[in-house]
């Protein structure tokens with residue numbers, strides 16, 4: 280990158296940090312809809328704050344009824360889109376710093392949204408500012424679109440597309456560097472199965488509340504006494520897996536201790552429902568839990584459902600049972616599969632149904648995969664910018680997660696978490712390193728110069 284532009288960006292440092300803190304100060308968690316505030320007052324305040332920043336920097340942001348705003352640089356008809364978001368997930372437990380104060384320690388700013396996605400979104404805005412301040416002529420215009428509903432239903436993008444029209448090409452600074460050009464397809468479904476059947480009697484079980492989370496703990500109440508509790512302990516000893524059993528007046532309480540995580544990234548995790556099912560079957564359960572123990576169990580590759588597959592671009596299929604409940608005489612659960620781009624989703628869906636006889640499937644949702652070829656000009660330009668600014672090798676990656684990149688016909692996710700950084704998005708003590716955000720501004724400016732100038 281031209282030294283002049285690098286110097287311009289460095290001169291923004293203090294202003295950038297102050298501005299980011301003012302964004303972190305707004306707890307933009309989704310709330311009850313109001314006028315011009317479809318996602319609640321706090322999200323609306325955040326949108327106002329972001330538009331104020333854009334105006335202070337000399338841009339003319341446009342508000343789309345509280346769903347999103349956009350900030351444009353240049354007036355060429357051909358556009359490069361940059362898609363970030365201003366909403367954040369709820370705080371959750373375990374914070375050791377205040378989540379909305381933007382406290383800085385050792386060069387890191389802590390707070391909900393520092394990394395996902397206010398820091399990267401603001402970095403993209405400052406990259407546009409640098410291109411403008413450097414006086415670079417643009418052949419294409421750059422449009423930063425800041426949505427307000429990424430963490431929930433993506434209604435912001437639907438509204439924006441309908442009312443403003445979406446650029447065809449661009450990136451979303453809402454994931455990781457170097458770049459994600461492949462987002463797997465998805466199959467989401469709910470199943471129901473009968474609770475009757477002979478064998479072990481399960482009195483209560485209710486685990487998980489989100490389809491896309493690998494549950495970390497599963498608890499069940501079984502009919503039986505100390506003999507059964509002893510069997511659980513023996514099974515725990517035999518398998519080396521952490522189960523606990525306590526006899527009580529109402530029966531035996533059994534707990535399976537898994538390792539929680541995101542359903543798209545099962546490596547190194549352990550699904551507590553799968554553990555519980557394996558135990559229940561070993562203790563003599565028949566019917567639905569036994570079937571689920573055999574077909575889903577503790578595996579995350581979908582093999583028992585006839586779904587295991589992979590390709591070189593996307594990696595393997597992943598499968599997660601996020602919820603399993605015993606409710607009013609029946610079992611209700613969910614499956615969340617993330618499928619390689621070459622997989623046939625219809626065929627996988629049929630295979631799941633065939634492997635779960637006697638269970639009914641509902642709320643079936645198939646989402647097509649998204650892929651931009653590694654040889655495309657977009658991917659090559661962005662990776663060249665990344666390599667030039669960091670000195671690191673840039674390879675495109677695949678994810679089972681989803682970003683706004685797929686809203687664009689030709690879109691990829693690009694930053695702003697670096698490969699050597701820990702990902703604390705949606706977790707306690709989320710932070711962003713200021714130096715890394717400054718580097719992200721340089722990368723985004725470099726990339727936008729390649730794409731638009």
Ligand SMILES: [Zn+2]
Pocket residue numbers: 364395396429453
């Ligand atoms: Zn995000």
